[in-house]
Amino acid sequence: MSRALHLGPTVPDVSFVIPAFNEAETIVETLNRVSRKARRLVPQSEILVVDDGSADATLELVQSGHWEVPVRLLRLSRNFGKEQAIMAGLRHAAGKAVVILDADLQEPLRYVDTMLEKYREGYEIVYAVRAHRDDESWLKRRATAAFYRFLNIGSEVPMPAGARDFRLMDRKVVDALCALPESNRFMKGLYAWVGFRSLAIPVELQPRGGGSTKFGFRRLLKLGMTGLTAFTDWPLRMWTGIGMMLASLSILYGLFLASRTLFLGHDVPGWSTLAVAIFFFSGIQLMSIGVLGEYLARVFNEVKGRPGYLIADDVTIAAISKC
Known part of the structure; x- marks a missing residue:
């Protein structure tokens, strides 16, 4: 043409x-x-x-x-x-x-x-x-x-x-x-x-x-x-997947601890394990909030209409x- x-x-x-x-x-x-x-x-x-x-x-x-x-x-x-x-x-x-x-x-x-x-x-x-x-x-x-x-x-x-x-x-x-x-x-x-x-x-x-x-x-x-x-919205969906995976692992670990306690008795957990777990999951939460914040910032800039x-x-x- x-x-x-x-x-x-x-x-x-x-x-x-x-x-x-x-x-x-x-x-x-x-x-x-x-x-x-x-x-x-x-x-x-x-x-x-x-x-x-x-x-x-x-x-x-x-x-x-x-x-x-x-x-x-x-x-x-x-x-x-x-x-x-x-x-x-x-x-x-x-x-x-x-x-x-x-x-x-x-x-x-x-x-x-x-x-x-x-x-x-x-x-x-x-x-x-x-x-x-x-x-x-x-x-x-x-x-x-x-x-x-x-x-x-x-x-x-x-x-x-x-x-x-x-x-x-x-x-x-x-x-x-x-x-x-x-x-x-x-x-x-x-x-x-x-x-x-x-x-x-x-x-x-x-x-x-x-x-x-x-x-x-x-x-x-x-x-x-x-x-x-x-x-693309895959970063948001990625953190949804990570959250589901960590939640599943937490449930499985909880079942493991409950079973061990029932059959083998109770032992005192170490503070180092607890501290590492807290820092790890806190970091995951902050990263996911940061990704959500990036998308929210785009929405905020568009809503201002400048x-x-x-x-x-x-x-x-x-x-x-x-x-």
């Missing part, structure tokens, strides 16, 4: 959404490359840069630049995180198709050609997956594999390991994502949950064009907990004229 991209002079054929947080070293080169790529691929395009509370010169560099296609700059009032920055870009993107990409130049723009080709063939989501993880440490590769394995246990929809935010989506997919009401968002899970006809393409990532990754261990752990609590982000400035930078 083929699909025409050109919609007329007032509606962009493709919107490029670029979340940026302290990307002063790469943002100029990124916008230059994206604007050249956009002019070559489609008649009408736009670029949305979402400044996620940058503390460096990212904002000033975007505002003072001269770009070949219109650039819209959304400045969030503070750092709300990449997931919310992506949603801010999606809600303001006007294109028939939307491409999300990072500002660090790791994702080669040549793959956008492939995405557009597959989009014209009828796919509504074309997303990138890492071709390999050779650039990561052994520990991070194992941790990532374990996370997706746990995430997919009991999940409504399978979530591909190695999927990137780098993707092209049809307007109907973007509208579906924007219609979802939750404020705590795990975007990789939401991309899978909305469905639609999807295709993965392997991508060879390049070294960062500058700066360092903004996703340290703490941010990754927080994002992982959001994903686990948003898309928006996921706030926009401080919305500036459109007109494209330079080409003779």
Whole structure:
């Protein structure tokens, strides 16, 4: 099935959404490359840069630049995180198709050609997956594999390991994502949950064009907990199973003690055994309460109804004229 991209002079054929947080070293080169790529691929395009509370010169560099296609700059009032920055870009993107990409130049723009080709063939989501993880440490590769394995246990929809935010989506997919009401968002899970006809393409990532990754261990752990609590309830069910198992063992042990006392007489139990048992079961109870608390915290945040982000400035930078 083929699909025409050109919609007329007032509606962009493709919107490029670029979340940026302290990307002063790469943002100029990124916008230059994206604007050249956009002019070559489609008649009408736009670029949305979402400044996620940058503390460096990212904002000033975007505002003072001269770009070949219109650039819209959304400045969030503070750092709300990449997931919310992506949603801010999606809600303001006007294109028939939307491409999300990072500002660090790791994702080669040549793959956008492939995405557009597959989009014209009828796919509504074309997303990138890492071709390999050779650039990561052994520990991070194992941790990532374990996370997706746990995430997919009991999940409504399978979530591909190695999927990137780098993707092209049809307007109907973007509208579906924007219609979802939750404020705590795990975007990789939401991309899978909305469905639609999807295709993965392997991508060879390049070294960062500058700066360092903004996703340290703490941010990754927080994002992982959001994903686990948003898309699977197996941790709750696991503790139910553990409780049933321990209760059964306690009943069996009680029957053993009662039988021994009836037939062999009563002996004085040791305090060490009692202390170990108390500490063990107390730890089990606290861990189960902690898991329950994680889910309750998600419910509490959703009930408050606060928006996921706030926009401080919305500036459109007109494209330079080409003779």
